Amino acid sequence: MxxxxxxxxxxxxxxxxxxxxxxxxxxxxxxxxxxxxxxxxxxxxxxxxxxxxxxxxxxxxxxxxxxxxxxxxxxxxxxxxxxxxxxxxxxxxxxxxxxxxxxxxxxxxxxxxxxxxxxxxxxxxxxxxxxxxxxxxxxxxxxxxxxxxxxxxxxxxxxxxRWKKLQDTYQRRRSVTVFYQIWRSPLMTLNGSHLVSSALRLCGGENIFARLPQLAPTVSEEAVIKADPEAIVASSGEQDDVFAPWRRFPGLKAVAGGNLISIDGNLMNRAGPRILDGTEDLCRKLDAVRAKRPTR
Structure with missing residues (x-):
């Protein structure tokens, strides 16, 4: 052959x-x-x-x-x-x-x-x-x-x-300024390019450090205090009582309003399918922040 x-x-x-x-x-x-x-x-x-x-x-x-x-x-x-x-x-x-x-x-x-x-x-x-x-x-x-x-x-x-359903539900919500903390010492956050900021935007959250050039920048307490966010969000499990340092500043809007929000870092900080679980939880908690606002 x-x-x-x-x-x-x-x-x-x-x-x-x-x-x-x-x-x-x-x-x-x-x-x-x-x-x-x-x-x-x-x-x-x-x-x-x-x-x-x-x-x-x-x-x-x-x-x-x-x-x-x-x-x-x-x-x-x-x-x-x-x-x-x-x-x-x-x-x-x-x-x-x-x-x-x-x-x-x-x-x-x-x-x-x-x-x-x-x-x-x-x-x-x-x-x-x-x-x-x-x-x-x-x-x-x-x-x-x-x-x-x-x-x-x-x-x-x-x-x-599921993503579209969350968009349809929350895209017209009133904006909530947010400091998203990923680590306490040094104090670190995420900029607007990170996936977490996409989740914040979907929920009507406004990342106060979105414009910083670094993906995960280090920031100062003074910068957070100056921005005076309405809510502070931190990953659960990051550190014990992660919000304790912020309670030293009762004048902060987030502290005064009781808007210290804990979120599951395994859901929010991993760029996988379960981020929608974390996003849905975040959206509900930001809605609770809005509900505390005085009616006009």
Whole structure:
């Protein structure tokens, strides 16, 4: 048999047996880079908790062989082998896992190590969604890379529908000025480009530090006092009694009005599908702030 007829014959057999032909898949990641796999990924390493959550939501959870610290949702993620943290990756362990795809955090502190992995020829999808549409697109793109398109598309559709419902409910609410605290010492917040600010805007919240150039800037107590926000929002679990330092300033609108709002950081600060749970909670709590205003 001539050698040039072998491949067509094999393809004919594959089709006749009903076996799926493996084809290359290509997507664009959040760093606007093209990521191509010769076939859907079957050994995935996730280097951020939000990426782990999105992979599971996209139907690719069964293919994750390594995760980083704090990848604790869904519960199945806790049973997956750890490959380090967002600060320090265990490169040797990652290589031993022989991943055919790594989903990495584009702005993580381990960016240099991520670059080393890239030099080894391992395909890397950089994940850093900055708004709600990007999360839906990420679900679709990660599902595409894992060959779980139907699951990813369904998850993206459900996410978009719920997001729109929240928009329709809260988009005309009166504005509430907000200081969003992510850490106390040093005092840190998030600027207007961060996904959390998208959640604030959806709820009718106005981030008092939205115009700062850094994504997660350090600010001073004096700057917060000068801006005098109507509400202060902080992640629960950040520190014990995170609002205690602010109670030293009873003249602050947020303190005087009792508008010191605790929010689940695992929901709000992770750029995954559960951010809508955090956003819905935030919207309800900002509505409570509005309800305290004197009627005119």
């Amino acid at each position: 001539p050698h040039f007829r072998i491949r067509p014959l094999l393809l004919t057999c594959v089709l006749a047996l009903g076996l799926p032909a493996q084809a290359a898949v290509t997507v664009i990641d959040d760093a606007r880079r093209s990521v191509t796999l010769p076939a859907p990924a079957r050994r995935i390493v996730s280097l951020a908790p939000h990426a782990t959550e999105m992979l599971f939501a996209a139907g690719a959870g069964a293919y994750i062989v390594g995760v980083t610290e704090f990848s604790d949702y869904p519960p199945e993620a806790k049973r997956i082998q750890s490959v380090g943290s967002g600060v320090s990756l265990d490169l040797e362990r990652i290589i031993q896992l022989k991943p055919d795809l790594i989903v990495g955090w584009n702005n993580g502190m381990a960016a240099g190590q991520l670059a080393k992995l890239e030099t080894l020829g391992i395909p890397i999808y950089k994940s850093e969604p900055y708004d709600f549409p990007a999360i839906a697109h990420s679900l679709e793109r990660l599902a595409r890379l894992a060959g779980t398109d139907a699951t990813g598309q369904a998850a993206a559709m459900a996410f978009r529908q």
